[in-house]
Amino acid sequence: MNDTLSSLNYEKRELRARQWEVLVPAEQVEGVLSLLKPQFRHLMFLTCVDWIEQGEFELVYGLFDWDRGESVLIKTRIPRDNPKFKSLRHIYLPLEVYEREVHEMFGVVFEGNDRQYEPYVLEDWDDIPPLRKDFDPEKYIETHPALANPLHDELILELREGEQL
Amino acid sequence: MREELYSYDLHMGPQHAGIHGNFAYKLKVDGEKIVEVKAVPGYLHRGFEKLMERRQWLNNVALVPRICVPEPDVNEAAYCMAVEQLANIEVPPRAVYIRTIILELARITSYLMMLGGAAAATGVYPVMYWGMGQRDLLLDLFEELTGARIYHIFMIPGGVRRDLPQGWIDKMLRVLDAIEKHIPDYYNMFFENEALVRRMKGLVKITPEQAVEMGITGPNLRATGVPYDLRKVDPYLAYPEVDFEVVTHTDGDALARNWVRFMEVGQSIQIIRQLADKLPKGAVLNKPYPAINWKVPAGSVFVHVESTKGEYGYYIVSDGQSIAPYRAYVRGPSTTHAVIAVEKLCVGLEYADFPVAESSLQICPPDLDK
Structure with a gap:
């Protein structure tokens, strides 16, 4: 394990060979990312997980060390009812686009990223952010009949009978 | 007055802006010079991440290859490897080798299409015609092996669906010989072709520092001179057991990026020959789980994994309770290439060079839009 990484005083867990997850309190993520940046120069991704039952969003920053082939996932939790987080694009430039994606798909507001309000992949979206667990695509189709395919409806209902999902 | 006359918005795409699939750029142009680029993604958004949360673990195997058309197999490999990690499933060595062979064959099919596309952006079409013709031979192999030409759905958690058909390896080696025989033709038509070289030399030059800073991966990164290849750096499947050198180029321009791709075709052929030589015997599937309602x-x-476009990954979360992934995130290489790199680096180009620049970055919108 990388020296900087092993010196971090947070809960760590090995996920697979050469990959760890580190659970960091929200207010310390900026410091941890700045500390890791010189070794983990590549930001693989930023994404979000909606833990609806706990009422929390989990932000996951995936960092990669090109020289040692090690990756670390920095995970932090923020409240679901007021999802705000500081934009960290000054540390990793690609966060500009990843924060935009998370904002659109989960509704997390990244303070300081002026580009997050530009539409990313959705067009004229008029519902709650679609990757939240309480967004129901089937209900969305009901309220947007133009999107439904009438030929499939009956067949789908028939096939769905008894299915657990 | 001059501003009003010369400066205007030019919409490039979403139909064929020099890349596979639909993607648009809004360019602010002064005369012929680009002064601002804004990416407009979303034309290929199909909601895969949400769909995966609503499909069983094994159903998703049939879903994931559809995320990226030119190279679907990396999706299968990365998804299956992630599920195997979570469920702690051991993959038999023969299946590991077969998977690696498939991934390398897929690299060649993808490169033959990409190089053709890159050449066609400058008006040099023969590379594309030849490439598509030879790519078809590889698709025939895939059809015989998996029953499908594009979306193979051949890898499943625990291994691959079936063993290789009799005589398939020999046929594959013959196809590789045929492709290798024509590599000098491709080289002459592409890299000895003044019409093409002049358009690409020095176009969108990227330094290694810029590339790492912008999160650029794959051949686009290696063309700047850094030997970062996930097959070597964070090895998976049978890659630690084969011998190959990471292809790099120091120029960092459009020509260098295509040169790296071109050299990697030959490299993949060498890798597959080594794999075919060492192919172990034994089972190809270890399936200690139920087909339905698997938790x-x-x-x-x-x-x-290392795809032809760059780093391709899956972040998968299981809550242990439900029969589907709790969350599945797809990291497509084009996110940084299409948005960050193009918006920052294509300013100052003439707009006629824009499709050439884009095709040299090999942007593939489906993996960005998902």
Whole structure:
């Protein structure tokens, strides 16, 4: 394990060979990312997980060390009812686009990223952010009949009978 | 007055802006010079991440290859490897080798199409015609092996669906010989072709520092001179057991990026020959789980593989309770290439060079839009 990484005083867990997850309190993520940046120069991704039952969003920053082939996932939790987080694009430039994606798909507001309000992949979206667990695509189709395919409806209902999902 | 006359908005795309699939750029142009670029993604958004949360673990195997058309197999490999990590499933060595062979064959099919596309952006079409013709031979191999030409759905958690058909390896080696025989023709038509070289030399030059800073991966990164290839740096499948050198070029321009891709075709052929030589005997599938209502133990993992476009990865979360992934995130290489790199680096180009620049970055919108 990388020296900087092993010196971090947070809960760590090995996920697979050469990959760890580190659970960091929200207010310390900026410091941890700045500390890791010189070794983990590549930001693989930023994404979000909606833990609806706990009422929390989990932000996951995936960092990669090109020289040692090690990756670390920095995970932090923020409240679901007021999802705000500081934009960290000054540390990793690609966060500009990843924060935009998370904002659109989960509704997390990244303070300081002026580009997050530009539409990313959705067009004229008029519902709650679609990757939240309480967004129901089937209900969305009901309220947007133009999107439904009438030929499939009956067949789908028939096939769905008894299915657990 | 001059501003009003010369400066205007030019919409490039979403139909064929020099890349596979639909993607648009809004350019602010002064005369012929680009002064601002804004990416407009979303034309290929199909909601895969949400769909995966609503499909069983094994159903998703049939879903994931559709995320990226030119190279679907990396999706299968990364998804299966992530699920295997979570469920702690051991893959038999023969299946590991077969998977690696498939991934390398897929690299060649993808490169033959990409190089053709890159050449066609400058008006040099023969590379594309030849490439597509030879790519078809590889698709025939895939059809015989998996029953499908594009979306193979051949890898499943625990291995591959079936063993290789009799005589398939020999046929494959003959196809590789045929492709290798024509490599000098491709080289002459592409890299000895003044019409093409002049357009690409020095176009969108990227330094290694810029590339790492912008999160650029794959051949686009290696063309700047850094030997970062996930097959070597964070090895997976049978890659630690084969011998190959990472292809790099120091120029960092459009020509260098295509040169790296071109050299990697030959490299893949060498890798497949080594794999075919060493192919172990034995079972190809270890399936200690039920086909339906399978509950994968709780946990999360990120698995990435080297695709022809760059780093391709899956971040999968299981809550241990439900029969579907709790969350599945797809990291497509084009996110940083299409948005960050193009918006920052294509300013100052003439707009006629824009499709050439884009095709040299090999942007593939489906993996960005998902």
